[in-house]
Amino acid sequence: MVQIPQKTLTLAEFLKLPETKPASEFIDGQITQKPMPQGQHSRLQGKLVTAINAVTEDQKIALAFPELRCTFRGRSTVPDIAVFTWDRIPRNDRGQVANRFEAAPDWSIEILSPEQSQNRLTRNLLHGLKHGTQLGWIIDPDDETVLTYPAGQAPEFFEEATDILPVPNFAIELQLALGNLFAWLKL
Numbered sequence: 001m002v003q004i005p006q007k008t009l010t011l012a013e014f015l016k017l018p019e020t021k022p023a024s025e026f027i028d029g030q031i032t033q034k035p036m037p038q039g040q041h042s043r044l045q046g047k048l049v050t051a052i053n054a055v056t057e058d059q060k061i062a063l064a065f066p067e068l069r070c071t072f073r074g075r076s077t078v079p080d081i082a083v084f085t086w087d088r089i090p091r092n093d094r095g096q097v098a099n100r101f102e103a104a105p106d107w108s109i110e111i112l113s114p115e116q117s118q119n120r121l122t123r124n125l126l127h128g129l130k131h132g133t134q135l136g137w138i139i140d141p142d143d144e145t146v147l148t149y150p151a152g153q154a155p156e157f158f159e160e161a162t163d164i165l166p167v168p169n170f171a172i173e174l175q176l177a178l179g180n181l182f183a184w185l186k187l
Contacts, residue, residue: 009029011075014076022035023067023069025078025124026076035114035115035116040111040185041113043185044139044184044185045080045081045111048109048181049064049066051174051176052064052171056083061085061086061171062083062084062086062107062170063089064107065081065082067080069100070082070108071100071101073127077124079105079108079110079128080109080110081109082109085106085170088103090102103131104131106132106134106135107133107134107135108125108128108135109136110139111138111139111141112141112142122138122149125138133151134151134168135151136148136149139181143159144159144178146158146165146178146181160178161179162178163177163178164178165178
């Protein structure tokens with residue numbers, strides 16, 4: 001992640017700035033730009049959003065959003081995938097999905113990019129877990145592992161192709177083995 005040096009801003013001032021590509025995040029008074037997603041990251045993100053929405057959207061259980069800004073408790077972060085249960089999705093006065101999400105996602109998924117700090121991703125997940133996130137994942141395409149952070153429990157590490165990845169109760173129909181997740185990278 002690239003540190004953007006500038007004067008100290010408040011969260012409100014940060015939110016008035018134009019969006020950057022890739023997205024910038026506001027954490028503990030610092031602005032940090034996320035790395036540009038690369039091939040493996042993009043592929044896993046697209047397939048996961050589709051897989052999650054396939055089991056949750058039609059039944060109005062939850063919705064997965066790629067690269068969604070989530071602003072809560074003094075931070076504004078952009079998880080690679082933010083999943084919100086249906087009743088927690090903000091709506092505008094026309095009943096459409098709102099543009100601003102001012103809450104922690106129910107499920108937060110990060111895909112580790114080359115040269116990205118796993119500790120920074122972990123801090124973001126832990127912040128979410130303190131404020132309502134039920135489950136966090138860090139996917140590492142390089143070594144084909146997933147580290148999960150269930151709320152109120154110890155993290156779990158998955159490295160065997162046959163390991164079934166844990167999902168929140170609202171997405172229980174999603175049965176995804178680690179090997180199947182990384183098979184999406186093979187063409």
